[in-house]
Amino acid sequence: xxxxxxxxxxxxxxxxxxxxxxxxxxxxxxxxxxxxxxxxxxxxxxxxxxxxxxxxxxxxxxxxxxxxxxxxxxxxxxxxxxxxxxxxxxxxxxxxxxxxxxxxxxxxxxxxxxxxxxxxxxxxxxxxxxxxxxxxxxxxxxxxxxxxxxxxxxxxxxxxxxxxxxxxxxxxxxxxxxxxxxxxxxxxxxxxxxxxxxxxxxxxxxxxxxxxxxxxxxxxxxxxxxxxxxxxxxxxxxxxxxxxxxxxxxxxxxxxxxxxxxxxxxxxxxxxxxxx
Numbered sequence: 001x002x003x004x005x006x007x008x009x010x011x012x013x014x015x016x017x018x019x020x021x022x023x024x025x026x027x028x029x030x031x032x033x034x035x036x037x038x039x040x041x042x043x044x045x046x047x048x049x050x051x052x053x054x055x056x057x058x059x060x061x062x063x064x065x066x067x068x069x070x071x072x073x074x075x076x077x078x079x080x081x082x083x084x085x086x087x088x089x090x091x092x093x094x095x096x097x098x099x100x101x102x103x104x105x106x107x108x109x110x111x112x113x114x115x116x117x118x119x120x121x122x123x124x125x126x127x128x129x130x131x132x133x134x135x136x137x138x139x140x141x142x143x144x145x146x147x148x149x150x151x152x153x154x155x156x157x158x159x160x161x162x163x164x165x166x167x168x169x170x171x172x173x174x175x176x177x178x179x180x181x182x183x184x185x186x187x188x189x190x191x192x193x194x195x196x197x198x199x200x201x202x203x204x205x206x207x208x209x210x211x212x213x214x215x216x217x218x219x220x221x222x223x224x225x226x227x228x229x230x231x232x233x234x235x236x237x238x239x240x241x242x243x244x245x246x247x248x249x250x251x252x253x254x255x256x257x258x259x260x261x262x263x264x265x266x267x268x269x270x271x272x273x274x275x276x
Contacts, residue, residue: 077246088234101162129164132167141229153226157231177204216268217268
């Protein structure tokens, strides 16, 4: 923008009416005002929450001391418990992913507004939204209270989380498909199930596999913390080690969890590459 144009823009007269004046202010200073409001509210929130530079640097000093107490990791002392609970976390994640994926496929189709009438899509979308509304730890507490401690509560918790995540993404993927292929299948006189199988699923199968592998990876991560609320997995052992101040064992558990997540990421990438 040259100097003459900038000068012309600066010399735009202020409108007389209040409505026009507000619109003029919004067009001219709206982005600056929004940025100032965001920064101001961030400073206000930091003051209310007690976030101060002194407290931050003190926390860093305590963190260095804590990290020093973690090493070296102690694998032999509780290796049998770590191995058992880690395998339990993997089993919880896989079973929950299978159940969640199996439920998300029909729910995603029923929630698509380009395939179903509104009286079907809205209730299904409501169920998906409810499944997505709460953190897995909160849902885990509910299932632990309902059916007791153990991995079953963890499986149901992560299955609900899977429905909330995959159901939403799969619904959006179905709503973005090309209807030409669907109409071509309908023109042959095919029944509605055949329209879904031959007209809809081929267009979204690759994305559905991607969503599923990502959810499996997410379930692996979440399964490691559900033990804190008694829903099975390695989280219970980790929490118990913290309570006993066995920080060397805590370090060993954290390393095993990181290795598990990295292995799950590698498997997910291989599966996505296989279906692309």
